[in-house]
Amino acid sequence: MSRNPLVREVPPTTWFFRHPRYLRYMSREITCIFIAAYCVMLVVGLQRLAAGPAAWDGFLLALRSADSIVFHLLALAAALYHAATWFNATQKAMPIQIGEDFVPGSVISGAHYVAWAVLSIAVLYFAGAF
């Protein structure tokens, strides 16, 4: 009896519709588009700042537009989702063993959320928010 195995190709552009877990993965990956776009916007802002007061004022005006506010809300949502998935992953990537036992994953992820909150408050403080 000869072998004649049947190879099944994975559809390269539609595979993630096969299961909800793949859609969740893709939604996490897609957040990078917003993160990257926001980085580009910051670089443009720096360039406008270097170009002089008039250019900077124009940039600030553009930030107040409806399109810009919608973009910021989308980018914020994407960044929050991205950060949450990242913090939840830390417990897998950085296990801490004490003696024979491991520190619960929720403690490791929780510590990241606490550090995030502390740093966010520090940034808001130095930015003069309160």
Next chain:
Amino acid sequence: MTPLKERLVQLEVLRYNPDTDTEAHFQRYEVVCQEEWVVLDALNKVKADIDPTLNFRWSCHMAVCGSCGMMINGEPKLSCHAFLRSYEGVIRVEPLAHFPIERDLVTAPDDFMEKLKRVKPYIIPKEKKPISEGEYKQTPAQLMKFRQYSMCINCMLCYAACPEYGLTPDFIGPAALTLAHRYNLDSRDGGRLARQEVVATHEGVWDCTFVGACSEVCPAHVDPASALQQMKITSSIDWIVEHLIPGGKS
């Protein structure tokens, strides 16, 4: 004793005969089962009473041997661990995704076996010592460091769940890389750098994009995704030491 409850189960099974077929096709079976049975029992009933030509692998019937992995309603499962009571309507049974079909529900594991060998899944002692010096001792804490990763039963469900493996067949994949991690973490082992030649490559951990499906489907709770992320960190540290620290060697 209460009599077991019977149920008419409809199975839709993917069939492929390598001698006559160019494509696989679904075949519907209706078989009377006990409500308490698992999908593997239903397949055995089909083979015994309806169609002796149906092929599938199984051995232990207790989620230990890892032989009976199949796609059940699109999810990689051990068919001996997939209870009929968990399913309603027609149950669709297919061979494990991402592996070539040998015949019916039997897949060809050759690629996995070859990759398993490449990661050197055995202890490479730090220092060889004569038997007269006794055994290599290990504390319970040292054992716990890798124990979870030693529970793999080589069922290949993680490969069937991993889209990266499906799209990039060169990827060494979750189970083999996890086993490399298991030996890297073993206090008796000194073979990490030798394994890095396979692990710290594009085909190794860097093809993993952390979908996490491997850990979700693992019947032995090995959590391969965690092993791979930990290996990415150690591989990154190796790179930093080698390239950014003067005089550093990984």
